[in-house]
Amino acid sequence: MRPLALLAGMGIAVAQAGNFLIVSFKGEEVPVALLKEIRPAGVILYPSNLRRDSQGVVARLRALDPNLLLLVDQEGGPFTSYREGVVRFPSAMALSASGDEGLVQRVGWALGCQVRRLGADVNLAPVLDVNTNPNNPIIGLRSFGADPERVARMGLAFARGVLRSGAKPVGKHFPGHGDTGVDSHLDLPRVDKPKEALEGVELLPFRRYVAAGMPALMTAHILFPALDPKYPATLSARILTGLLRKEMGFSGSILTDDLAMGAIRRHFGAGEAAVLAVKAGADLLLLEPDEGVIRQVHARMAKALGKEIPFARAEEARKRAQALKAGQGECPFTPKEEEALALEAARRGVVHRFGPLPIPGQGTLVLGLRISDRYGAEPTLADLAPQHLPGSRGLNLSEDPTPAEMQKALTEARKAERLVVSTYRWLGGGSKEGQRALVKELLALGKPLYLVALGNPDDLRFLPGRPAGYLATHGYRAVQVRAVLEALAGVYTPTGQWVYGGEP
Numbered sequence: 001m002r003p004l005a006l007l008a009g010m011g012i013a014v015a016q017a018g019n020f021l022i023v024s025f026k027g028e029e030v031p032v033a034l035l036k037e038i039r040p041a042g043v044i045l046y047p048s049n050l051r052r053d054s055q056g057v058v059a060r061l062r063a064l065d066p067n068l069l070l071l072v073d074q075e076g077g078p079f080t081s082y083r084e085g086v087v088r089f090p091s092a093m094a095l096s097a098s099g100d101e102g103l104v105q106r107v108g109w110a111l112g113c114q115v116r117r118l119g120a121d122v123n124l125a126p127v128l129d130v131n132t133n134p135n136n137p138i139i140g141l142r143s144f145g146a147d148p149e150r151v152a153r154m155g156l157a158f159a160r161g162v163l164r165s166g167a168k169p170v171g172k173h174f175p176g177h178g179d180t181g182v183d184s185h186l187d188l189p190r191v192d193k194p195k196e197a198l199e200g201v202e203l204l205p206f207r208r209y210v211a212a213g214m215p216a217l218m219t220a221h222i223l224f225p226a227l228d229p230k231y232p233a234t235l236s237a238r239i240l241t242g243l244l245r246k247e248m249g250f251s252g253s254i255l256t257d258d259l260a261m262g263a264i265r266r267h268f269g270a271g272e273a274a275v276l277a278v279k280a281g282a283d284l285l286l287l288e289p290d291e292g293v294i295r296q297v298h299a300r301m302a303k304a305l306g307k308e309i310p311f312a313r314a315e316e317a318r319k320r321a322q323a324l325k326a327g328q329g330e331c332p333f334t335p336k337e338e339e340a341l342a343l344e345a346a347r348r349g350v351v352h353r354f355g356p357l358p359i360p361g362q363g364t365l366v367l368g369l370r371i372s373d374r375y376g377a378e379p380t381l382a383d384l385a386p387q388h389l390p391g392s393r394g395l396n397l398s399e400d401p402t403p404a405e406m407q408k409a410l411t412e413a414r415k416a417e418r419l420v421v422s423t424y425r426w427l428g429g430g431s432k433e434g435q436r437a438l439v440k441e442l443l444a445l446g447k448p449l450y451l452v453a454l455g456n457p458d459d460l461r462f463l464p465g466r467p468a469g470y471l472a473t474h475g476y477r478a479v480q481v482r483a484v485l486e487a488l489a490g491v492y493t494p495t496g497q498w499v500y501g502g503e504p
Helices: 004-020 032-038 054-064 092-097 101-118 148-165 195-200 203-211 237-247 270-280 291-304 311-323 335-348 381-388 403-413 433-444 478-489
Strands: 021-023 042-045 069-072 074-076 171-174 216-219 253-255 351-354 364-370 393-398 418-423 449-453 469-472
Touching: 004 021, 004 291, 004 311, 021 032, 021 291, 032 054, 032 291, 042 054, 054 101, 069 101, 074 092, 074 101, 092 101, 092 148, 092 335, 101 148, 101 335, 148 203, 171 203, 195 203, 203 216, 237 270, 253 311, 270 291, 335 478, 364 381, 364 403, 364 433, 381 393, 381 418, 381 478, 393 403, 393 433, 403 433, 418 433, 433 449, 469 478
Parallel strands: 021 042, 042 069, 171 216, 216 253, 364 393, 364 418, 418 449, 449 469
Antiparallel strands: 351 469
16 A cells, blocks of 8 residues: 555655646536646636637636636737637738837737726736747738838837736747747747857847846747757747756746747656756646547646745746736726727838829729638628728639639729729738639729739738739738728728748
């Protein structure tokens, strides 16, 4: 039989293993039994949790454990988890294109207030990745741009705004996800740069963020051989303890990105990765909504406590989690003020690269794309054209137009005097074949054609020929679609700056 002291130790380990865990679940039914069993430090809320009864979900979680830390991705742009019934703000890149740190801070403040109204504590933003790779498959519009100094300034402004609301910001993804060609959700990216190069680009925004005393950072599942040739940042003591804690002096919370992402799961397994991450210096471990994985990680952490991991680390993790609970803040925004702020940000994020403005609405055909609702459904350019480009006609196509849709579009285009067509991509790679084929056919008509890039702003490099005009919005949220139509109509003069990198 096992000694009583050992059994008591095992009981403590099981009880304290949850101190490290930030768990998630699918849908709006709170997994009461699971949460009571593992007693996690917190829960990260995803869009599926917040569709119909978001306030009710939060209330049920709070009733279960008032100390539970609640986290949400409220970056603005595509990564906005709390979408229903709230104003949807433009992306970080759109904010950065304004060149106005005050505006960025106000938007960060408003997004923090959305987090607080939901009843959550933590906004998993800002993104501090410097998007130097234009084919980045997961960052793109989520970044404040390709210039590290601008990313540092705008990222800090956003974080300070979040803090004004009482919510806590989390800078991500340390030490930088901007120069990757692989999505860490799928596999393990590798960034082969010497440390000097990393210092001048990837690390610069994080150093500024740490120096400003910000409360939390999220790790990247990326291998940086110059920093650690063996382990990705999330599992690296050299990076999390040596670089971040000791060299940079960071004393806040270190959260991992989701340990079930392909970069970790395919190479290490979530359970073993959890132990490695905590030993490396991580405090809180994010886990996907899979009860099997959550229980596996919890059991592995309980087994490690008191052996591979000192019990003191569990108490340290608990204290760091509680330090991320929302504090006193102020949230003075009315819904109309939020709407006005979102529209201001959208307008100031529109980049006009070339072509005479304004254009007449009368005689203009606007072709819109029905973009996937994966990141939240929005009205198209064609939907809003009659309202914001008066006199124009709209026609919708699918995101990757079919030959039949193209024929219909060409038939309508032949009747028009000028054309406006939207393109869309933001997850790396080239534009969709149907979009390229459509633009080619429209250009062949010889009519004035204005292109509106609703995602990454560099679609021009994928398209066959030069249109009469080109504008970029850095996102397809309704306020951004409205803003670009207003720019075409001459309601205002777009002044957005090119922040994407490469040749504008």
